Amino acid sequence: MSEQNTFFSKRIQEIHAKPNGELTHSSNSIFPLKMSDNLYKLHPFFESLEYEFRNGIGIQSSLAFPCVQLEMNGKEAICDITIKMERGFLAVLLFDYSKHYEHLHEAAQEKKSSMLSEQEHELRLKHLEEKKAYLGFMRARLDNSLIVEMEEMVHKIQLLKKTDLTPEQRELFDDVEKTIGSFHLRAIQIREELNFDFDS
Amino acid sequence: MSLAKKVVLLGHFGVGKTSLLRRYVDEAFSEEYLVTVGVHVKKKDVLVDGNEMSLIIWDIEGNTSIDKARNSYLLGTHGFIYVFDITRPESYESIQGELDYLEKHFKGVPVCKVGNKADLFTQEFSESFFKDEPFNGCIFTSAKTGDKVNELFAEIATNML
Numbered sequence: 001m002s003e004q005n006t007f008f009s010k011r012i013q014e015i016h017a018k019p020n021g022e023l024t025h026s027s028n029s030i031f032p033l034k035m036s037d038n039l040y041k042l043h044p045f046f047e048s049l050e051y052e053f054r055n056g057i058g059i060q061s062s063l064a065f066p067c068v069q070l071e072m073n074g075k076e077a078i079c080d081i082t083i084k085m086e087r088g089f090l091a092v093l094l095f096d097y098s099k100h101y102e103h104l105h106e107a108a109q110e111k112k113s114s115m116l117s118e119q120e121h122e123l124r125l126k127h128l129e130e131k132k133a134y135l136g137f138m139r140a141r142l143d144n145s146l147i148v149e150m151e152e153m154v155h156k157i158q159l160l161k162k163t164d165l166t167p168e169q170r171e172l173f174d175d176v177e178k179t180i181g182s183f184h185l186r187a188i189q190i191r192e193e194l195n196f197d198f199d200s
Numbered sequence: 201m202s203l204a205k206k207v208v209l210l211g212h213f214g215v216g217k218t219s220l221l222r223r224y225v226d227e228a229f230s231e232e233y234l235v236t237v238g239v240h241v242k243k244k245d246v247l248v249d250g251n252e253m254s255l256i257i258w259d260i261e262g263n264t265s266i267d268k269a270r271n272s273y274l275l276g277t278h279g280f281i282y283v284f285d286i287t288r289p290e291s292y293e294s295i296q297g298e299l300d301y302l303e304k305h306f307k308g309v310p311v312c313k314v315g316n317k318a319d320l321f322t323q324e325f326s327e328s329f330f331k332d333e334p335f336n337g338c339i340f341t342s343a344k345t346g347d348k349v350n351e352l353f354a355e356i357a358t359n360m361l
Contacts, residue, residue, distance in 0.1 A: 044243040048206040048256035052276045063272045067238020067261075078238065105237045112213050112235045112262075119290060 015039070015092040019054045021046075024089060030079070030096045031072045039090070042072050045081075059085045067101055070094075078102075135194050142191045150184045202245060202252040205360045206276050207353075210269070210298070211283035212291040213262025216316040219343035220283065221259045224353050229344055236261045239273055248357045255357060265294065266301050279360045280311045281352065286330070286340070287320050296334045310359035313338045314352055319345050 009029055016025035021039040033042070040050040045068055052058050062084035069078050080095040157177050165173055209217040218236050222228050225242045240259040245252065260273050280302055284292035295313070302311055315330060318340040327340055339355065341348040 043241070044254075044256045045239075045241040047204055047243070047254070048241065048258070049276055050204065058275045063275065064270075065239070065272050066270065069238065069240045101237055105235065108237050109235045113233065116214050116233070119288060123289075 011096040013094040013096075015090075015094070016086075017090045017092065018088075019056070019085075019090060021050065021053075030077055030094055031070070031075050033073065037073075039092070043070055045070065049083075053083075053085075053090055056085060059083065059090075067097070139191055139194050142187060142194070146187050147184070147191065150180065150187060153180055154184055202254045204254040204256055205278040205357070206256050206258065207279045207281060207356055207360075208258045208260065208274060208277045209281050209283060210260070210266055211262060212264055212285070212288070215262065215283045215285040215288070215291050216343045217262065217281075217283050218259050220281075220314070220316060220341065220349060220352070221257055223343045223346055223349045225257070227346075229346075231344075244353075246353070246357055248354070248361060251361065253357055253361075255353065264290075266298050274306070277306065277309060279356045280306070280309060281314055281356055282311055283314045283316050285317050286315045287317055292335075299334060310356065312352060312356045312359070315340045316343060318342045318347060 009027075011030070012027075013030040014025070014027045015023065015033065017023050017039040021041070023033060023035050023037050023039060026033040026035075031042075040047045040053075045065075046053075062082050065081040065083070067078060068081050070076065076098075077094075077096045078098045078101040080097055082093040082095075084091045157173075157180060160173065161177070209221060211217055213235060214233060218234070218240070219229060221240070221242055222230075225244050236259060238261060241256060242259070243254055243256050245254050247253070258273060258277075260269060263269050282295070282298060282302075284295060286292075292315070299311060299313070302309065313335065315327075315335070315338050318327075319342040321327065321340070330338055330340075339348055339352050341352055343349060
């Protein structure tokens, strides 16, 4: 029983302070404090709540602050903090859970790192899918809107070639055939390029 | 006499809240990702429009939404900095909902929106990606290079005056 008392008493510190921060009691089991210390000067955590504590705002029932990294008077600890306004004074309880939170931290670190890797993987997959869909869309547009119609044009040109053309018409026809042929070839090349996997 | 103001850093995990705080207060940066469990509270004294101000900055563990954060952590906040990671859509997809939550539960408390990891912008992916609502007025910072970090805290400090 006395061993348990010692175990817990070293890990729980009770502090009493007036609303103006003046310390009236400290069990000093975790952090060594002096009665001349002011609660709000001990750590920015308390300082940031000074207005609320002096004026009793938000402290009608007890406030719990889990896992607060504290460093006071040369000592560090990760504490759960409970603060309550008792009869005219602030009752602050510090529970030193440093070891517990250090283990928790390792588990949280693994978990969050895995989640980040998973998100990155999902983003990469999504990027690949959208790229594939876009390339497919562009290929389809080329096929339907351009290449098919050009092939029809090339066919008609071949038919026209077999008709009687004047020399002047023949010259113009040769230019048209050459140009259409070049466009057709380029459209096919673009479609082939869209088939190329730049990520491979 | 210095004016003490509580600022809370909010946002998903891994967006760079702790890195921003370390860059601002300690002028340090580490590439290593160390998850924050619970809360770290740091302080920096600054001069804002001739006024001495103590910025007491609460770096709380990342949450996917603010309503999951402990109410006690948010008690007495004078200003919020909502941080997202420009490279992770999950961290900014629901930003409007988060801002609405702050507007509803912390009316009148100024909020700065921050897109962190701005050193990862490229020519193809730049600030213009975030030009529309709800990102208008966003500050784009890099805790890694220090870019716009001081400006961010100067802005929130000014907004809290």
